[in-house]
Amino acid sequence: MSQPGPLREIGHSVERKDGVAKVTGRAQYLDDLVISGAVYAAIVRSPYAHARILSVERAAAAAVPGVVAALAAADLGALGERPFGTFLKDQRVLARDKARYEGEPVAVVVAEDPATAARAASLVDVAYEPLPPVIDVVRAREPGATLVHDTPPALGRQGRWPTVPGTNVCARVAIEQGDVEQGFRDADVVLERTYTFPRVFHYTLEPHGAVASATPDELTVWTNTGHPYQLRQELADMFELDLARIRIVVPYVGGSFGGKSFPKLEPLAAVLSATVGRPVKVLNGVEGSMRINRRHGARVTLRVGARRDGTLTAKHARVLLDGGAYADLGPVVTEKTSVRLLGPYRVPHYSIQVENVYTTTTPAGAFRSIGGPQSVWATESIMDELAAALDMDPVELRLHNLVSRGESVRPGLRPMDADLGDDLKRLGKAMDEAHAPEAAGRGVAVGISNPAELPISTAIVRLHYDGSATVLCSMVEVGQGLHTVLAQIVAEELSVPRAAVVVVSPDTRVGPYDWSSGASRGVTIVGTAVQRAAQDVRAQLLALAAEVAGVPAAEVAWRDGAVHVGERRVAPAQVIREWYGRPAGEVIGRGYVRNLGRDPAFWEIGMGGAEIAVDRDTGVIQLLSYTGLADVGRAINPQLCEQQDVGAIVMGLGHTLFEEMAYSESGSLLNPSMIEYRVPLVTDLPATLHAVLVENGDGAGPYGAKGMGEGGNLAVAPAIANALARATGVRIRDLPLTPERVWTALREAAARPARP
Amino acid sequence: MSQPGPLREIGHSVERKDGVAKVTGRAQYLDDLVISGAVYAAIVRSPYAHARILSVERAAAAAVPGVVAALAAADLGALGERPFGTFLKDQRVLARDKARYEGEPVAVVVAEDPATAARAASLVDVAYEPLPPVIDVVRAREPGATLVHDTPPALGRQGRWPTVPGTNVCARVAIEQGDVEQGFRDADVVLERTYTFPRVFHYTLEPHGAVASATPDELTVWTNTGHPYQLRQELADMFELDLARIRIVVPYVGGSFGGKSFPKLEPLAAVLSATVGRPVKVLNGVEGSMRINRRHGARVTLRVGARRDGTLTAKHARVLLDGGAYADLGPVVTEKTSVRLLGPYRVPHYSIQVENVYTTTTPAGAFRSIGGPQSVWATESIMDELAAALDMDPVELRLHNLVSRGESVRPGLRPMDADLGDDLKRLGKAMDEAHAPEAAGRGVAVGISNPAELPISTAIVRLHYDGSATVLCSMVEVGQGLHTVLAQIVAEELSVPRAAVVVVSPDTRVGPYDWSSGASRGVTIVGTAVQRAAQDVRAQLLALAAEVAGVPAAEVAWRDGAVHVGERRVAPAQVIREWYGRPAGEVIGRGYVRNLGRDPAFWEIGMGGAEIAVDRDTGVIQLLSYTGLADVGRAINPQLCEQQDVGAIVMGLGHTLFEEMAYSESGSLLNPSMIEYRVPLVTDLPATLHAVLVENGDGAGPYGAKGMGEGGNLAVAPAIANALARATGVRIRDLPLTPERVWTALREAAARPARP
Secondary structure, three states: OEOOOOOOOOOOOOOOOOHHHHHOOOOOEHHHOOOOOOEEEEEEEOOOOOEEEEEEEOHHHHOOOOEEEEEEHHHHHHHHHOOEOOOEEOEOOOOOOEEOOOOOEEEEEEEOOHHHHHHHHOOOEEEEEEOOOOOOHHHHOOOOOOOOOOOOOEEOOOOOOOOOOOOOEEEEEEEEEOOHHHHHHOOOEEEEEEEEEOOEEOOOOOOOEEEEEEEOOEEEEEEOOOOHHHHHHHHHHHHOOOHHHEEEEOOEOOOOOOOOOOOOOHHHHHHHHHHHOOOEEEEOOHHHHOOOOEEOEEEEEEEEEEOOOOOEEEEEEEEEEEEEOOOOOHHHHHHHHHHHOOOOEOOOEEEEEEEEEEOOOOOEOOOOOOOHHHHHHHHHHHHHHHHHHHOOOHHHHHHHHEOOOOOOOOOOOOOOOOOHHHHHHHHHHHHHHOOOOOOOEEEEEEEEEOOOOOOOEEEEEEEEOOOOEEEEOOOOOOOOOHHHHHHHHHHHHHOOOHHHEEEEOOEOOOOOOEOOOOOOOHHHHHHHHHHHHHHHHHHHHHHHHHHHHOOOHHHEEEEOOEEEEOOEEEOHHHHHHHHHOOOOOEEEEEEEEOOOOOOOOOOEEEEEEEEEEEEOOOOEEEEEEEEEEEEOOOOOOHHHHHHHHHHHHHHHHHHHHHOOOOEOOOOOEOOOOOOOOOOOOHHHOOOEEEEEEEOOOOOOOHHHOOOOOOHHHOOHHHHHHHHHHHHHOOOOOEOOOOHHHHHHHHHHHHHOOOOO | OEOOOOOOOOOOOOOOOOHHHHHOOOOOEHHHOOOOOOEEEEEEEOOOOOEEEEEEEOHHHHOOOOEEEEEEHHHHHHHHHOOEOOOEEOEOOOOOOEEOOOOOEEEEEEEOOHHHHHHHHOOOEEEEEEOOOOOOHHHHOOOOOOOOOOOOOEEOOOOOOOOOOOOOEEEEEEEEEOOHHHHHHHOOEEEEEEEEEOOEEOOOOOOOEEEEEEEOOEEEEEEOOOOHHHHHHHHHHHHOOOHHHEEEEOOEOOOOOOOOOOOOOHHHHHHHHHHHOOOEEEEOOHHHHOOOOEEOEEEEEEEEEEOOOOOEEEEEEEEEEEEEOOOOOHHHHHHHHHHHOOOOEOOOEEEEEEEEEEOOOOOEOOOOOOOHHHHHHHHHHHHHHHHHHHOOOHHHHHHHHEOOOOOOOOOOOOOOOOOHHHHHHHHHHHHHHOOOOOOOEEEEEEEEEOOOOOOOEEEEEEEEOOOOEEEEOOOOOOOOOHHHHHHHHHHHHHOOOHHHEEEEOOEOOOOOOEOOOOOOOHHHHHHHHHHHHHHHHHHHHHHHHHHHHOOOHHHEEEEOOEEEEOOEEEOHHHHHHHHHOOOOOEEEEEEEEOOOOOOOOOOEEEEEEEEEEEEOOOOEEEEEEEEEEEEOOOOOOHHHHHHHHHHHHHHHHHHHHHOOOOEOOOOOEOOOOOOOOOOOOHHHOOOEEEEEEEOOOOOOOHHHOOOOOOHHHOOHHHHHHHHHHHHHOOOOOEOOOOHHHHHHHHHHHHHOOOOO
């Protein structure tokens, strides 16, 4: 039916669709929306990490003029009782009998304006009986440890991993292959090391928020979620409503990176609206968002064995993830961590066990490559340690062990779909080109991850009779450039001007189903759904043109961006006008994706190399250059790909050099604002910071594209720590690599007797 | 693929979808919407029916604190120059050099709040040079009459009828058959009579309004229009934007009846927003809407000939429609009037000419059965006059001449698709049952009209994985019950609970194309599009179930509301869950309608009979009973059909007994508010007011449905005037039949010598 020609729209760094609206301030974010009759919620939070709630005095707050209601869990009826959670139903919109982390919502004041709500919230008097905090993940796993959850929560809709009763284990995943002890017996060198990864705040420019309007038979939530359809299901369960009666509307979102996945403030806003009978706006500041979401801290104890020639024989890993007070996506993070710990190497024998552990800290959830940076931090640090032990070049050691294209990474999963060795050599070449003469050390790291596990997306493309087109899908434009790329795909498939393609932001009432805005799945999965919808439009255009001309379908073809009926060339929009008999009507295409072959839909490849200098007097690591590499199959829009990869690298610099949510012994967050909590600044960036895109056209997505956007942060920490080890001989196994930590390590190394 | 079974959802008077929201006040209408950053417009209107605008002093208004801008046409740049109009481009958002009717917008003040805008608007000082008004439609047609438009306007996008240069004729349509003079020569009796029909205000509970937000590359208009897609095209032309970049959002609408069709306040709101750079809200009160829209007044001179036995031989009609200052839909009203004047009778020879004439009065536009009540008023009055002249029973005369099923009404149009004779007899029977003993006279009338000329609609039905469904289409729920009926159709086709079907209000960004919310086309045309979309879902379910089961399509069937794979019964939602492999995804069905056979898609049949008493001392007509009859093919929801027909009858009572926009010689509207302008009240309704629904299953719409909802007001005026003639011997040919007019006629008749 169609003849593929050269690509016109694909592979060009065209202007962002959302660029002008965003830089001119016209783009509407959640807080810009004005919802008729809305009232404002202020949250009363627990000052204790762990405490029994004895009473909530709310009369004084309720008496403040302008206050609509001052509410504790007990005031919310059945909706306040109902636990929610996509994987484990362990959370309620307000804490009932127990607060499980400092900052947990215990009560809410709803008022006509935010200032009144905040003032009245300070009058709510909660009596607590403090309980022992559970802060350290190792102690939390010890027998007799205080339990964060007294009774095991039920599995959520997507729950597959139950908690381990009588312990703080929220989820446990173990994977094995071969006989790991035999593998270590086969080894000439065995190393065991423990690496720690900090709890990292999930910073986005826009904090969490939700506005909800509940009526008896319909619930609308405006929110900056990344997962409108997952949220729809959660709220349908909670409110016992048909899916069609739940409307999730997502305006522009100021960053998500996973941190706005799954229910966050939406259930609270919805229950409050149902309770007070008005739309309710719940908006966090950044301090509030520090009490919502973070990356799992991790303690990874890794044992690897290798033959003298560098051939890996065995890998043994025991991992404790710090999950915080509620499961959120934790069980999936646990499972993904287990696979990501395998790394990109051929290992005949392995035994990996990952436990996600409840602690009385901010709940941990999805965060750009779940479990990826934690895993790669350990596995790629130990590769350099192993190289040192074997006296091999660390790159050579990697090349020796990397899985080849088509080789199994883990049985049951898609075989490797990239040329990792070529990629690594290319990274080395790019690093050579970016070489900074003053560099004291250089390090590389290789990360892979298995994202896009659930490739379920649907899309609608509407072609109008003037040749412009509208794309309906429900992945969220969180800044990744999705709208631009989808417009390129539709322009390519339908031969319409890219500027005439409008991509609509999600609204579950009208935009068709999509699984999630995460897992690097946008171009590959959603892009395929949109491409299929556009191709469905094209197929219909051929049929309509044949009908108009009264010729058999075989006499109609798509060629050079138009329908050809015999020798007559008919532009797509003209077909519509002719079929409807006037300038009217439209053609509606649909596209479904339920799988793209094996799981994962693609392997995401994120490599990186760093060159650093170290100030031995202060312990400051100066990053001189950083080169990322993303194997993207096909870059629909190279500039957007590079920006994503560089963005991920910068985010990785955060956990590598600066970021850690620090807790006191009593469970208090010690750096609870952006003054105390340090994210990378522009001044922290290296002079050379760039990304190499590998395009082999070998992805399962449109035009051979694979996903990317998460992989960039995989390699950063081990690459820099490996560079530090090369520059100074000092191996640090705890992140972040703060000046204090580096300085201390340098001092300790200097104090140690030199090796024989 | 499917086996039709008995209908479960169709034919039941189920509860309105929008009922609870409307009676509880939850339903959101235009003025309920809060648009972020919106400013308010107050319109400065011409106090003259016709005047040259010499200057517009707006400095004083602009200086009022809170005023954003005080604007005349000259301030609007190219957008102020650009004429608009779907049929004739004769209108601009503000009058430029000339005002053409009292109340025409001449300037606008935009301010932060409506009160400030109104106060500042009173400070705008416009200097006028009065011009001769053009009020009377006969004088407007005389040679040398003052011209309302000095230069002929260009045709609009749908324009087919140009103005007649040098005259006030906005549109002229003539239709002929046979040799009309021969027809009169064939006649034994020839009657010539002139009937007049008043200018009628287009009253709806909710006045006109629009809120617009224009950015350089996108225009959003929230409005209570009945024609979102026609409006999209007009604004795309005006703003030179792709169709995909124009978004028309329609919330609940408080009545339209045609009066909210085509551009009304939307171009003004859009141009103001583009000018001031903020969203602008333009909301009329009912007094403002009296300056926007009304029904065409008409002067119909009719000559009919008949043989002694009642057989009609010829009809000659010359009609002047009073179109007001701008064309709006006038040209189409002109064309429709010409056909509707034919009536439901076999007439071998006819000559009909209709002219729509510009006058300096409120523009006339679409109004429930355009040209219908005016035509039927004349044709059905003269039938009774002819019966009297022939000394025949007026019902017998009609039965003798009614076209039969399958007989041509007008060459080129769909042959009659109803049994008019049976219908009329059924009406008589129902009137007998409703007979009021105190009745002094009884009259009937038969109307037909050719609506739904352009049956272009598209629809999307989304079936979710829990079995609930969402319907996207772009006809407006204006109170007619559309959402309820569409939900019944989808529930029927997909065997899902009706309560689980959500029908979404129009938003052109997401809801697919629809031609219009008018012409009685909802069930027949939009219903067919939705039915096809649901059937498309069903066809896909069968294919997906076959794919899941791995069986040929032939082994899968739809039976008893479910998919059957061999002997296994699979509910629709379960097919979705199985195909996507989990509770996820959806199936998207689409339906297109471009024609339903011949034009019109159906003949709308509206008959009615009245019984009255007359107070000879006051001239008050007391309506004792009124029986309507609508030949609906199939009533999807009988109660909604009856309510529509009764509603149309009550509207017809307005122009029959009470309503007329009265103008002074100078062109001033003498009854410019709902105090002075009298619409029917509940206390005006007869004790018996009901509608008979004829269901022969012979319509082109779903389940044999035809359209209805306009026809009820066709017969009211002639039925009552015919009853009056029978009760008193007095024939009145001018509407409304006010007490004054009736009393005067009775007096004049009493003063005349009795007939020999």
